[in-house]
Amino acid sequence: MLAVGLDQKLLSPSQLVQYVTPEVLAHHLPDDLMTKVLGSALAAGHRGEQLTADRLFEPLTAEVLVANVPLEVLWRCIDGGADRAGISGDRAGEGLRL
Secondary structure, three states: OHHHHHHOOOOOHHHHOOOOOHHHHHHHOOHHHHHHHHHHHHHHHHOOOOOOHHHHHOOOOHHHHHHHOOHHHHHHHHHHHHHHHOOOOOOOOOOOOO
């Protein structure tokens, strides 16, 4: 679901970073992945580029995030994207006919 949200532009790295903060990444990513994140950020700095959310999440796929970040954090990302897109699940049961 996270990958679809990113693919369909319902979520963006700048929105992810509101929930998947650098502190969350530092606490939950294995050392090798954290090294990739830091390496990407440092490489951008050496090229004179700003560190943006896009750059921060560049080495992290949705699959990597799902495998390492607590699911409650990722669900907040998905809920936020759904709210922004106007497709939130606040209307539970609407349209269901038994």
